[in-house]
Every structure is written in C-alpha cells, then in structure tokens.
Amino acid sequence: MDKALEESIKNSVKPLLEKARDGDWEHTLRAIEYARYLLQYEEGDEEIVIPTLYLHDIGWSRVNFDDFREASPDRKRETPSLSLHMKYGAVLAGEILRDVGCEPEKIRSIVSIIAIHDEPDKVFAMENPSATLIVEADRMDRYGPESIDRFRAMFGGNYLKGDQWQKAAVYLREGLELWFRTKTGKALAEKLARDTGLYD
Numbered sequence: 001m002d003k004a005l006e007e008s009i010k011n012s013v014k015p016l017l018e019k020a021r022d023g024d025w026e027h028t029l030r031a032i033e034y035a036r037y038l039l040q041y042e043e044g045d046e047e048i049v050i051p052t053l054y055l056h057d058i059g060w061s062r063v064n065f066d067d068f069r070e071a072s073p074d075r076k077r078e079t080p081s082l083s084l085h086m087k088y089g090a091v092l093a094g095e096i097l098r099d100v101g102c103e104p105e106k107i108r109s110i111v112s113i114i115a116i117h118d119e120p121d122k123v124f125a126m127e128n129p130s131a132t133l134i135v136e137a138d139r140m141d142r143y144g145p146e147s148i149d150r151f152r153a154m155f156g157g158n159y160l161k162g163d164q165w166q167k168a169a170v171y172l173r174e175g176l177e178l179w180f181r182t183k184t185g186k187a188l189a190e191k192l193a194r195d196t197g198l199y200d
C-alpha cells in the first residue's frame, strides 16, 4: 500500500494501542507481518487488509477491560468489553481514515470488518477474501511463541500454566478448525501450534 498513507495510519494508531491492553501494539505489528505472508499466496486486497489490521484493536484504548482480563480463555468472547472494543474501534477507525484522506468506499469496507473482526463466523459469511485474511492474521498471533508471553503479560504470570494451560490448549486446538479458511493460513497456524507445544 501507499507508504505515506501507511505511515500516517501507523502514527495515529501507535499511541492508542500503547494505551490499550498490554502488548496490543506488538500484537498488531505481528498480525501485519502474518498478513503480508498470507497475501503472497492467497487472494486479498493489501489496501484493505493492512490498514484494517493497523486499526482493528484500537477500540481497546476506550474500554475498561477488567471483565475481559478476568474471564477464562473460553469465556472471553462473551465479555461486554469484547463487543465494545469492536464498536468503538470501528468509530475511531472511521475518524482516522477520514483524517488521512482515505477514499469513502475503502473506509466503509474497513469499518465494516473492524465492527465484527472478533466474530470469525460473521466475517467468513461476508465471503470477502480480504476480511478472511484479516481474521486469519489476527488469530495467527495466538499460536506464535510471542503470543504465550503476551498472554502472560496481559493476564498474569500463572496464565497458561497447569489446568489453565490445558483449557487454553483445548480452546486453541479447536480454534485451528474454526478460525482459518485458506490453505496457507491453516498450514501456518498448524505449524506454529506444533512449534509452541500445543500438542504436547
């Protein structure tokens, strides 16, 4: 995508993501790297995928996420703050994209994906290849080695140890079936899962 436009978006989201959950800025950068890889082999519009990923989690900067922090891995998707971060994120993303001069049609498309990005079934139902890659790149970051450290930073050092690790591992193994649609996405998620010991 246009380098100047990417820089403007990056500069706008960085301070927001640094105010969001621990590690959200780094998560965003990793998700973008995963997306660049997926885009080499799968259908998708870089001009949608990359800006959407920069912007997808900025809503966390406006939400009190104590409920999310305290919920067990399999319950997080039911927390009010999870829906709120999508709603606020969509609004904030629209404002930023207008400020940087993005075209209205692109803004509509990006905002519509951000508003549901943590509901993979809804996103896949759009049958929009770019939206599919966004879910895959975002969720991919749950399987890499950095993600385990990130979850501990976010939820405390005992997270993902003992019983809780077993529960999370089951949830993440199920996620491999639910959150990836493309051949490249599935293969990379499987590889990362194996490398981080999800099957041990």
Ligand SMILES: [Fe+2]
Residues within 6 Å of the ligand: 056, 057, 085, 117, 118
């Ligand atoms: Fe999110």
